[in-house]
Amino acid sequence: MLTKRIIPCLDIKDGRVVKGINFINLRDAGDAVENAKYYDKEGADELVFLDITASHERRKTTLDLARKVAESVFLPFTVGGGIGTIEDIRDLLNAGCDKVSINTSAVKDPDFIKKASSRFGSQCIVVAIDARCKTKTRSKAEWEVFINGGRTPTGIDAVEWAKKMERLGAGEILLTSMDYDGTKEGYDIPLTSRISAEVSIPVIASGGAGNVEHLYEALTDGKADAVLAASIFHFREYSVRQVKDYLAKRKVAVRI
Numbered sequence: 001m002l003t004k005r006i007i008p009c010l011d012i013k014d015g016r017v018v019k020g021i022n023f024i025n026l027r028d029a030g031d032a033v034e035n036a037k038y039y040d041k042e043g044a045d046e047l048v049f050l051d052i053t054a055s056h057e058r059r060k061t062t063l064d065l066a067r068k069v070a071e072s073v074f075l076p077f078t079v080g081g082g083i084g085t086i087e088d089i090r091d092l093l094n095a096g097c098d099k100v101s102i103n104t105s106a107v108k109d110p111d112f113i114k115k116a117s118s119r120f121g122s123q124c125i126v127v128a129i130d131a132r133c134k135t136k137t138r139s140k141a142e143w144e145v146f147i148n149g150g151r152t153p154t155g156i157d158a159v160e161w162a163k164k165m166e167r168l169g170a171g172e173i174l175l176t177s178m179d180y181d182g183t184k185e186g187y188d189i190p191l192t193s194r195i196s197a198e199v200s201i202p203v204i205a206s207g208g209a210g211n212v213e214h215l216y217e218a219l220t221d222g223k224a225d226a227v228l229a230a231s232i233f234h235f236r237e238y239s240v241r242q243v244k245d246y247l248a249k250r251k252v253a254v255r256i
Contacts, residue, residue, distance in 0.1 A: 003253045004219045005045035005226035006240055007204060008233045010035055010069070012051045012062065012081070017234065030234065032065055033072050039233070040073040042240040045255060047073060048174070048228060050101065050128075051081025063095055070096025080128055080174075089116055093124065101174055103128040104147040107154055110168055117169025126204075127170040131158035131191060132178040141190055150178050158191070159198055166199045173199060174228070177207035182231060184210025192222035204228050212238060212246040219252055 010017050010032050017030050032049070039047055049069055051062055066079045079092050080101025089100050106113050106127055117125045130150050131143040143158035162173050175195055177188035187208045196203045202225035205218040209229035218224045232238045244254045 002225070003045075003255045004224075004247065005204075006215070006243055006247075006254065007046045007048055007226055007228045008035075008039045008044050008240065009048045009050065009206065009228045009230045011230060012049060012065065033068050035234065036069045036073050036077075039240065040075055043244065043256075044075060044240045045226070046076040046078065048078045048080070048101065049097075051079075063091060066092060066097060067095040078126055078174075080126070084112075086115065086119055089120060093120065099124045099126050099172070101126040101128045103130060106165065107145065107147050107156065110164065113165055113168040113170055117171065122169045122171035122201075125170055126172045126174050127162075127165040128174040128176065129158055129162060129165075129195075130176045130178055131188075133188075133191070143191055146178060159194055162195045162199050162203075166201050170201060172202045172204065174204045175206060175224075176228075180208030181206075183208055184214075184231065186210060186214040187218040187222055187224075187227070189217060189222045192218055192224050196223035196225075202226065212243050215243055216247060216250055216252065219247070 012032060017032050017035050036047055049066060070077050076098045078099040078101050079097045083100050083102050084105040092100055130146045132146055133141050134144045135142045145154045145156040145158050145161050146152060147154055175192060177191055180188050185208055187205045192205045204226040205222055205224035206228040209215055209232050215227045218227045244256055247254045
């Protein structure tokens, strides 16, 4: 049985780790390198670094900071934000990153995912999907893809988009619920379970973690392969170790 992964997320703005609610009202959460070192010691399975304003500001990911983080940890490290060319991916991989996360550029040019996975292998190409529910009835919910750090609606159905990205070579989906992000009310289980059922590649659930039960629900009811969390870890409400101990007691396979 494959173990489920626990992944802290470093949202980066102006070189600092930040955390908001529904993609706005950001507050400072510390130094990126120090946070990365802490999560490495804590036993996190992976680390995600997202430069959340890079695409909106039409600039590249902060490469120097990504390199410093990569040099400070010994766990798989994914970087996203402002990645738009094959050269961007190559530079990040050369800087020590293991995977890249692509959102806006994939929507603008879906074949970019095909080119990237052909060049570097699907195992290091993660497609990030920021989705917002567009229906009032959750039982018949539909979700729309947003880009530019959640600022721009695309009109694209999130479920169909995930399936298309898999066909074009994505090796993993990083799925963030914009409705639940930062609320600490739990993950969007209908969204997560729906996309997990529709694709065969791993799905990382993101947006809404407030306690350990929420992570458990995303991995079981949501059928996610991994859970990403920020607030509960950054502000030391829970440690990665506490989460893993809880999940292990609930018979979820995790790496201890």
